[in-house]
Amino acid sequence: GDSVTQMEGPVTLSEEAFLTINCTYTATGYPSLFWYVQYPGEGLQLLLKATKADDKGSNKGFEATYRKETTSFHLEKGSVQVSDSAVYFCALSASPGAGSYQLTFGKGTKLSVIP
């Protein structure tokens, strides 16, 4: 079945450092890929998405590129802020035509940014 593997946390960075959180997936066909974020005390929010190979999703300075050849969707940000401290989840949903598009999530990576 479909699965998502993402970098184990926790990750602690200083403010303005470069962030990479690795995510790889296993799925048939051409799934859609997502990064969700959960800020302390809040619900899951979509951060960015990409629906086909070589698409780049971006939002709030975060970027991720859908790499079909390496089955990866790594999250990056050039300069993190304290307000980016949260748990980040990589997720996928099935290829078009599957009929059911529930999300399959990774285990999450907790990011702490210190001033």
Next chain:
Amino acid sequence: GAGVSQTPSNKVTEKGKYVELRCDPISGHTALYWYRQSLGQGPEFLIYFQGTGAADDSGLPNDRFFAVRPEGSVSTLKIQRTERGDSAVYLCASSLFGTAISSTDTQYFGPGTRLTVL
């Protein structure tokens, strides 16, 4: 409010009891999903509704779990004979169409119900 709402926010029950968890999706959203998130894990899919019908219930762990969405909006997740292993945060999400390929069809999550079975 315009978001997905879930009630109660917290539920503590005793082993063997019956519980109901409610989800109120965003108005007009045809698709509704239930997920379960155990401590330190990502959410795991339970069931997906398209309108009033359960289009995919392959994630329900056993027949103690059941969900309904009788009028195509509010959904209730029902757990019979609760066990300590059912303790988790139960998340509900809704989306406009229930597909992932449209740039506008995002799953929006509620704040969750934290279930504790003693």
